[in-house]
Amino acid sequence: MKIVCVGGGPAGLYFSILAKLSREKHDVTVLERNAPGVTYGWGVVFWNDLVDDLYRNDPVSAREIAEAAARWDTQEVYLRGELATRVGGDGFSLGRDRLLDILTRRAGGLGVDIRYQCEVQDLSAYADADLIVACDGVNSGLRLQHAPHFQTQVEEGTNKYIWLGTDKVFDAFTFAFEQPPAGWIWFHAYRFNTETSTCIIECPQATWEALGFGKLGPDETLRRLEDIFKRRLAGHSLFNQLRGLGKAPWLNFKRIRNERWYHDNIALMGDAAHTTHFSIGSGTKLAIQDAIGLARQLREHTDLPTALKAYDEERRQALLAIQLAARSSAEWFENVPSYVNQSALQFAHTLLNRRGSSAWSYLLLLASQQSVLRGVLRGLHSSRRWVRSRQRGSDGARPA
Template identity: 50%
Template sequence: MRIACIGAGPAGLYLAILIKLRDPNTEITIFEQNPAGVTHGWGVVFFNDMVEALRKNDPVTADKILDQSFEWVGQILDMEGSPPLRGLGGGFSIGRQQLLDILTARAAALGVKIHFEHKITDASRLPDADVIVAADGASSRLRQLKADRFETQISEGRNRYVWLGTTKIFNNFTFGFAPTKAGWIWFHAYGFSQQMSTLIAECSSDTWTGLGFDRLGRDESLACLECIFEHHLAGHRLISKANADKGLPWLTFRWVKNIKWHADNIVLVGDSAHTTHFSIGSGTQLAIQDAISLATNLQAHTDVQAALKAYETERQHALLQPCKKAHLSAQWFESIPRYIQLDPSHFFTLLLSRRSPIVPLLPPAIYCQLDRITNKTQVLRKLRSLAATLYYERQRT
């Protein structure tokens, strides 16, 4: 079998590794539009279930990833003007470039051919292969070539956000909130090495405009954010990879959904197939799981179309809950004015519960009272059932 993969992100690289491990005779080639060593973003997050999957499928790669990973413990709400509050939880993070370097080296050692600076712009440039994998991200050019076949649906979130780095090491996953003259602004931050952390700043579009980020250049914007988050950063700097002559690359989140995940011999993986909001930290993990599923089904079925269909069915079902939780989490952060005036302990309760379908249905104060009731199992079960029903009804309409 000949497989061509468009995109050398985590999904494409890990898929190539698994296929070569299972059948060294498979010819697999990766085409990446960027030069080697060039990527976006800072650190990525993953959890214990991904660690188990990595160890099960390729212990060599798992050990190398874990050796370079940063383990963070617990979650913190650091609301300016109030003492920090601590919650449970934990996970791992690693620099995106470090992760790609590990996967690239492993794939190459197994005989995968990787061509950098190779952009697919039209159908005439598609390679001749039995299976073509679209692993080229949320803005996938390959997917766009057959958008009508995939029945792609794209929508945008309301908030603005920007990925930054900082020399402040966050040993816990930290949510920092600060008031400004234009409204509240906050960040999601976590360490990914002993020298660096990822910091994602987020705010409403009105706050973004009110603070002038639609007009400020990169350095002015960084200085403004450093001033706003001075209490949280403790003198550390914020860093952007954007060009100095441009503003910061603020984004609105793009929700990508595809009714079909394969068309002819082209199949979608990772962000080209689906996106989940950064506030649940599952993008890389879900991409790796896509790769595992696709590799498994290609091995299990002699017929390519049967393999692609089985993969599509399996992963679409697996994504139902993560996508639901991602939408609820994003909606919670888009509704900050509904919660921000609460007592910090109540606010933190709701932040940690943001993926529950009950939260948007109940007045915040009532939810917090319910959360403190000892014998609440049956009440919560009924409310969850009602909330799930209402959620899916909204999705249909």
């Protein structure tokens, strides 16, 4: 089979790896619009379920990803400087550039043809391809060309956000909420290596306007944000990757949904097919799970239309619950001012359980406030991580 993946992000690269592992004779090409080594974004977040999927499908790249990733077992919530801590919810983060480097080397080693600086506007040059995978991001050009067939729906969130980096290393996944005179503004931050953290800053439109961000240039924006969050940044800097812009890269989140994920021999994957709000940290996970799903359906069905139909049905069904959770999370952040008139502990419980809480969640949060109990909880989580790591090492390499 001749396969062309339009987009060299995690979805396209991982799918190309699985396609070659499934059948070495597949002719697989990945077309990436950027130059080699050029990517935008900071650290990506993922969780234990994705690491398990990676080990089941390609232990070689899984081991390298797991070894390179930063880990945390603690979440910290600051409300006007007051701290509440929760132990649990193990997470992983890895620089997007590092993840792409691992996947690129693995794909190239398997014989995938990776081509850079290929902006695909017209598929006529690839008319001989049996399968075209559109994994070219939230603003997918291929999806736009066939939007009536995919029945694309786009909703825009009301909050403003900006995706930045900082040289402040956050060992815990950290939320910090501040209230300058203009209104509420907050960040989500987590380290992804020993030197750098991702810092996503978000606020209501009214706060954004009152702080004058619509008129400030990139450097002025960073300095103002550093001043607002000086307690948590502790003198460290914020920075962005988009040099030479006349304005700071503030965005409104775009929620993408498609009623169909395939048209003829074109299949949507990753952000081209769907988006979930960044506050639940599932974009990379879902993109890679899409790749796993499509590769599995191609193994199970020799007829391409049947495989694409099965992929469409399976992945859209799998996303229903997480899309609902992502919507609930986005709505919580769009209504932050209605939750802030409580203690940091109560606020943290509301925040950390915004997608639904268990009967024990508040008791565990209370326990995490005590240093002795926090150490006990951390020890229990460390033991669980060790057991899970041993299980992964003994798992077979049979793809899921």
